[in-house]
Amino acid sequence: MTPLDADVAVVGLGSWGASALWRLASRGMRTIGFEANRIAHPYGSSHGHTRLFRVACHEHPGLTPVARLARDLWYELGGISGTDLLHQTGAISIGPRGGRALGNTATALAESGVDAEWRTIGELRETYPQHAALPDHYEGIWDAESGYVLVEVALVAAVDAAKAAGATVYERTAVTRVEPDGDAVLVGTADRTFRVGQVVLAAGPWMSIMQDLVSLTAYRAPMLWWRPTASPEDFELERFPAFIRHYDDENTIWGHGSVGDIPVKAGLSNDPRSKIAVHxxxxxxxxxxxxxxxxxxxxxxWAVPGLGPMPYEVAPCMITESPDKQFVVGRMPGSERIVLAGGCSGHGYKHATAIGEILARIVTDEERIVETDFMDPLRYA
Ligand SMILES: Cc1cc2nc3c(=O)[nH]c(=O)nc-3n(C[C@H](O)[C@H](O)[C@H](O)COP(=O)(O)OP(=O)(O)OC[C@H]3O[C@@H](n4cnc5c(N)ncnc54)[C@H](O)[C@@H]3O)c2cc1C
Incomplete structure (x- = not known):
């Protein structure tokens, strides 16, 4: 029998794939990682200095334990790399009283044993005057565990940690073929075919064209940075912390204040003008x-006046949505050797280290550490 080139191959070293590679290699698995571009490039989903880190995840209550696991691993990775990757500087969620978003945020906190710290409209107006035009029926929840996480720096840290644990990394090497072959999987590149025990497909937006078992759609989602026109100190992170704010019944603006050289980041979720399905x-x-x-x-x-009439910097980025806007992480239905990791649905960076650990446990058939049924591809089978 032809020997295996590795126990596991990870295809795509964005935030999820890099974390999976680290968690697998740190278990002593023989791992190889393939990245079509260079590590920490700006052509996928994992670039742009920072991402919001939230523990109270309104997207699904099951994500709070995932975020907590991610938090512990961000600190572990930060310890290995000697860099503070996660900054728990707090975040404020603002929305209509009795609305779904704040309700889900409070539920997510309650399910992990934390009482929501509610803020009245008066307190919001006094503490965060940058948030103008807040309607009287709005209120807020302060989540001290939230904040932001670094992006490119953390991604490089995960790849370096994986390499230090023995992983082999092929940069600028696109995988062109993934094909089950008896008790192995063949992974083809332009130069060579590798025979491996299992494959983790973590190709971000490219998952939308790589497999057709789960319908995933890649969307354009630009990132925007702003330089305040006056009083820049009012827009520094300490005074203008990470936020998610409903500006009408359905839509949100999100962002955080400036940190060092990183200007204020702010934009709309689901801006219908920019959210365009893309190849x-x-x-x-x-x-x-x-x-x-x-x-x-x-x-x-009108909502955050003073940020300027036009952004200081704009960077195209992509999100990849699944039909229910939850992650798609688990064994590919009908395959024992291929594991899917996609459908980030625009909220996946903060969880990257936990997704890496979840993937490593799936590959090694270890006991689950958090509930993952809501992200299992089987739900679509
Ligand atoms: C504007 C915007 C704001 C966001 N804000 C937040 C936020 O505040 N908080 C949060 O948690 N998340 C946020 N996200 C989402 C987060 O950025 C993504 O969930 C995360 O980066 C997804 O990482 P990934 O590893 O799945 O994808 P990617 O980073 O795209 O990685 C996939 C990798 O696979 C590689 N690849 C593809 N095909 C192949 C192949 N055939 N062979 C080899 N390599 C291949 C690609 O080159 C790429 O490097 C935001 C996203 C956007 C766009």
């Missing part, structure tokens, strides 16, 4: 004001 290889890299930032500028102009 990941054909994402237009140039920026068009009408499409990419005019919608955000219009809302921020």
């Amino acid at each position: 990941p290889d054909r994402l237009e890299r140039s920026v068009r004001p009408e499409r990419d930032w005019a919608g955000s500028a219009e809302v921020l102009d």
